[in-house]
Amino acid sequence: MSHNQDQQPISEKVLERIEAEKAVPTPRFYFRARNLAMWSLAAAALIFGALACSTIIFRLHNLGRIFPPRASQLEDFYDFLTAAPLLWFATFIIFGYLAYREVRQTKRGYKYELSTLLLTMVVASGVLGAIFYNLGSGYLIDRLAADHLPFQRGVEMLQRERWFNPEHGFLMGEVAEKREKDFLLSDPRGNVWFVTYATTTAAGEKELVVVARRVGLLGRILNEQTRTFEVEQIRPIEVRGQGLFPHRMMMKGIF
């Protein structure tokens, strides 16, 4: 660089460089499109997070209906771990982070305090998740994940594993017919059981026996050949949160 060039004002140098490189300002629509893309990605991540949230709600809301009563608190805790929506918590956190990152990269995203952003995202995901849950997305995702993901068992699968064990006194199924002193129950394999009430069965529990309703029974087999079962306790185990997806359509694989 010559001495003369060293003395040249930087404004001249920059203008010369602009001319030499034929540099022009990047069009405004590029920045607008980029900003829009960031917000869209953030919104998409928020929606995916809300879907994960709806599955968390679905699992938690049905937790009490998956397992029959157990003998000890330790067993209850083991059941809780088995059914806890850990995968969906992880999914929720991952998408929450992605949404946070995208919002931060928008034009004014850096202005938001971390606490404000986190609170907004948790509330938005919770509200959207509750709406999605009521529409049945939690149920649908739980079923789809159980069908397609390895090591992932859905609420209904777990329910069947534990409640459908007549030899150990657990029976589940849909009430096929209700009579005055007994009822018929269709089990997950399509077999019909003749169910009689024990003397200890509470009257209130008997009211749970409604045709087409799914119930869980605690009792004992009286006759395996004729599939006769004596019920002592009756539990409501209808899966909650099916929304727009009636279980008969979705239950083909199980019932």
Added chain:
Amino acid sequence: MGNSESLHTDEELAHLALTHTWSFAILIDRYETKLRRYLDRLGRMPVEDVEDLLQQVFMKAYQNLNEFDPSLKFSSWIYRIAHNEAVSFFRRNDVRPEGHRVELSDQLLETMASELNVLKSAESEDARRLLAEKIGQLDNIYREVIILKFFEDKSYDEISNILMIPSGTVAIRLKRAKDKLETLMKSEGYIHES
């Protein structure tokens, strides 16, 4: 070509620069000295590198003029570009800006001494040397807020726009930076004013 005495505001010049490069030249003239000094304060760099970096800052600013949000101050926007370019430079060249001593004027020393609530119990020159050394010892995230607040005289909102962090984070970093400096100064015998 215009000059830095133009009656237009920076924001007006930035708008004009989209169609008239002379107005961009005015902006360069207005910011050259400020940004050169700012880059120099951010870390140790050879003069030629500062010159190249400065050119790069103005080129980036020109190419991204349409990204400039007129609701912000132009100065915040161009300081942001300078800051980002400097950070990239340090990363590219594997330079740690910490340890770099900044120059302190008497006036700045007085402002900082009052802000830090430390008594000047030694000669001004001694205090200046020590404070400059201690600022250099701060982590980069604290150094940069100290530089912007005290050396570049930027408000919290401007610092937030330059560093692209929330204003609350600026306040927290500044408070921590001052606490650290105060502790460091006290450990050297500069006692608390009661």
